[in-house]
Amino acid sequence: MSGVRQGYVRPLDFKNGVVDMTHGGGGRAMAQLIDELFARRLGNSYLRQGNDGAVMPMPPGRLVMSTDGHVVSPLFFPGGDIGCLSVNGTINDVAVLGATPLYLAAGFILEEGFPLADLARIVDSMASAASAAGVPVVTGDTKVVQKGAGDGVYITTTGVGVVADGDDFSGDRARVGDQIIVSGSIGEHGMAIMAQRESIGFAAQIVSDTAALHGLIAAMRASGAAIRALRDPTRGGVATTLNEIARQSGVGMMLQESAIPVQPEVAAACEFLGLDPLYVANEGKLLAIVAAADADALLAAMRAHPLGVHAAVIGSVHADAHHFVQMTTSFGGRRIVDWLTGEQLPRIC
Amino acid sequence: MRFIDEFRDGKLATGLAAAIRQAARDDRDYHFMEFCGGHTHAIARYGVTDLLPPSVRLIHGPGCPVCVLPVGRIDMAIRLAREAGVSLCSYGDPLRVPASGGLSLLKAKAALNGKSGGGEIRMLYSGADALALAQQHPERQVVFFAIGFETTTPPTAVLIKQAQALGLRNFSVLCCHVLTPSAIASILESPEVRRWGTLPLDGFIGPAHVSTIIGTRPYEFFADEYRKPVVIAGFEPLDVMQAILMLIKQVNAGRALVENQFSRAVTRAGNRKAQQLVSEVFELRRSFAWRGLGELPYSALRIRREFAEFDAERRFGVDYQAVEDHPACECGAVLRGVKRPQECRIFGSVCTPENPIGSCMVSSEGACAAHYSFGRFADLAVAS
Numbered sequence: 169m170s171g172v173r174q175g176y177v178r179p180l181d182f183k184n185g186v187v188d189m190t191h192g193g194g195g196r197a198m199a200q201l202i203d204e205l206f207a208r209r210l211g212n213s214y215l216r217q218g219n220d221g222a223v224m225p226m227p228p229g230r231l232v233m234s235t236d237g238h239v240v241s242p243l244f245f246p247g248g249d250i251g252c253l254s255v256n257g258t259i260n261d262v263a264v265l266g267a268t269p270l271y272l273a274a275g276f277i278l279e280e281g282f283p284l285a286d287l288a289r290i291v292d293s294m295a296s297a298a299s300a301a302g303v304p305v306v307t308g309d310t311k312v313v314q315k316g317a318g319d320g321v322y323i324t325t326t327g328v329g330v331v332a333d334g335d336d337f338s339g340d341r342a343r344v345g346d347q348i349i350v351s352g353s354i355g356e357h358g359m360a361i362m363a364q365r366e367s368i369g370f371a372a373q374i375v376s377d378t379a380a381l382h383g384l385i386a387a388m389r390a391s392g393a394a395i396r397a398l399r400d401p402t403r404g405g406v407a408t409t410l411n412e413i414a415r416q417s418g419v420g421m422m423l424q425e426s427a428i429p430v431q432p433e434v435a436a437a438c439e440f441l442g443l444d445p446l447y448v449a450n451e452g453k454l455l456a457i458v459a460a461a462d463a464d465a466l467l468a469a470m471r472a473h474p475l476g477v478h479a480a481v482i483g484s485v486h487a488d489a490h491h492f493v494q495m496t497t498s499f500g501g502r503r504i505v506d507w508l509t510g511e512q513l514p515r516i517c
Numbered sequence: 518m519r520f521i522d523e524f525r526d527g528k529l530a531t532g533l534a535a536a537i538r539q540a541a542r543d544d545r546d547y548h549f550m551e552f553c554g555g556h557t558h559a560i561a562r563y564g565v566t567d568l569l570p571p572s573v574r575l576i577h578g579p580g581c582p583v584c585v586l587p588v589g590r591i592d593m594a595i596r597l598a599r600e601a602g603v604s605l606c607s608y609g610d611p612l613r614v615p616a617s618g619g620l621s622l623l624k625a626k627a628a629l630n631g632k633s634g635g636g637e638i639r640m641l642y643s644g645a646d647a648l649a650l651a652q653q654h655p656e657r658q659v660v661f662f663a664i665g666f667e668t669t670t671p672p673t674a675v676l677i678k679q680a681q682a683l684g685l686r687n688f689s690v691l692c693c694h695v696l697t698p699s700a701i702a703s704i705l706e707s708p709e710v711r712r713w714g715t716l717p718l719d720g721f722i723g724p725a726h727v728s729t730i731i732g733t734r735p736y737e738f739f740a741d742e743y744r745k746p747v748v749i750a751g752f753e754p755l756d757v758m759q760a761i762l763m764l765i766k767q768v769n770a771g772r773a774l775v776e777n778q779f780s781r782a783v784t785r786a787g788n789r790k791a792q793q794l795v796s797e798v799f800e801l802r803r804s805f806a807w808r809g810l811g812e813l814p815y816s817a818l819r820i821r822r823e824f825a826e827f828d829a830e831r832r833f834g835v836d837y838q839a840v841e842d843h844p845a846c847e848c849g850a851v852l853r854g855v856k857r858p859q860e861c862r863i864f865g866s867v868c869t870p871e872n873p874i875g876s877c878m879v880s881s882e883g884a885c886a887a888h889y890s891f892g893r894f895a896d897l898a899v900a901s
Contacts, residue, residue: 499563499564500530501564501566502567503894509870
């Protein structure tokens, strides 16, 4: 304890308090919210600089930057919440470009009346995700909108990382003969959200797979395999991501349905709701396109990492002027795995 | 997944495919119509045709509830929301079907919702949600846009009876329920089948869920009168394969019987309780306009006079007005089995799932949407 007596400050009421308009007004209340809630939980030396931005050292290499708005509903779901989701999601967007994620910025849009206890829980979750990933939140912004003009809290995160010269993972580099690998079972995040929204009680709860993937990617790079492209299949799922890569690279793909890992409870929930797991969002999975000769080595490296234990080769790249993603069904037939039509699951991340 | 995977088993499919190849004679083709959109969807999604010999051809039938709804019926729903100011509640698929004047329920919804005092259009998953809405908002008139074949009719009957029991004065139903046997009769009576023979038809893969309600008996007339075998089949891909084998055997033996592949859910008599409920609440319409099939006598249901206050057509005085389909749209021919989706001039170019021109491109059970989403690689000589 210092000898100086604390000023006359009424601490924030994290038990019963709610966000009000003054918390975004730029005055004392906002300063207090930033100080007691954000800075205290997310605390790091950059954030403590207390400026409108942060000044950070920059390792050599090229800069990679990505931004992602998070509007998930419900805010809290099995396996995570909007807080850790907003940290992991942006780290993944930086990491799949082959970059080492370094720093995050976070922008909050809060709705008047949102409980401070929930906000604290969300920021705690961001803090522990950022700390586990080793990627600090170095600057941020808070705005408050009137009751009814938002839905609790929206979080936009921006990530910065560096990538060495010559490391170019890009969706336009898939080549005929390449193998397609998924890092684990698909559809868990989307179905965790849907099961919660639709109040579906299954014997085994479906848990979101939200996770930061840069550790797995580092292990994959260390294997020395010729990785062409990496991408995290979030909204629109594996089907959408593969269609994007097929179009970018000007190739076709053929998947084997029986090789695609899907947890039984996810398959059951999809069946129940009339959804296809190939189109359901993931938040802790990645797809890798790799030269055929290196597929086994890459698969082994992935399976040795906790986030890649269930990695599997699910298909291959072939020549096709129409850029179709096709699939041999478990039934023995063939079909297209098409672009998603319309909106399957709104506000999933 | 138990009770699901068993009906999608690849090994069993291979075995059935071999049995079908063996049973199919070399000197003839087999043309079978799968009546239901549920069958069409399963065939496309699991790639069933890839397991069949080329002599077995499947023809998509009219059994997709959204597809057979004529434009004029969608117009009625839009008028109810726009002119009568009701809360019009619909399932998701009908929202995207193009209606008159460049509108759809979805476009009308965007234009209406948010304006105070007027009507609104809501999407829901169950008619029960419409009833709940009426209970929560006694100041609003709530109309449920009821579509579908015999499978969805009993739940609508339940809603109307519940509304009556609750004494609701603000709930009604725009009844567009249609009858399967009428559609089959229309196909069999069509000049393409009956007179010209341009649509060869050797038998039907009969409805699954519809038959749980009406049973297999109503199809016996078609087998007897038109000499076309009917095999009632479930909606799983193995069900479809097995039904095809059963049909081939009937055709080879010169038989025309109603057989029940879907015996795990369907009986000859059907669900009598549901049938009774339906006849209590509904009666036959003298005539009803179908997309593609035209005006068919006694082919649809309307709400009985005893429940007139729950009949949106009577309560709000909305009449059906026939509207021509888009001139380039071939949905009518597709629904009659006369054309395949890819034979429509605008398939995949003007008419796509994102911008449907005709109803068959809207629902996932529609023949055009199923072929576009799952099967169009086959038209384009794509490497395997």
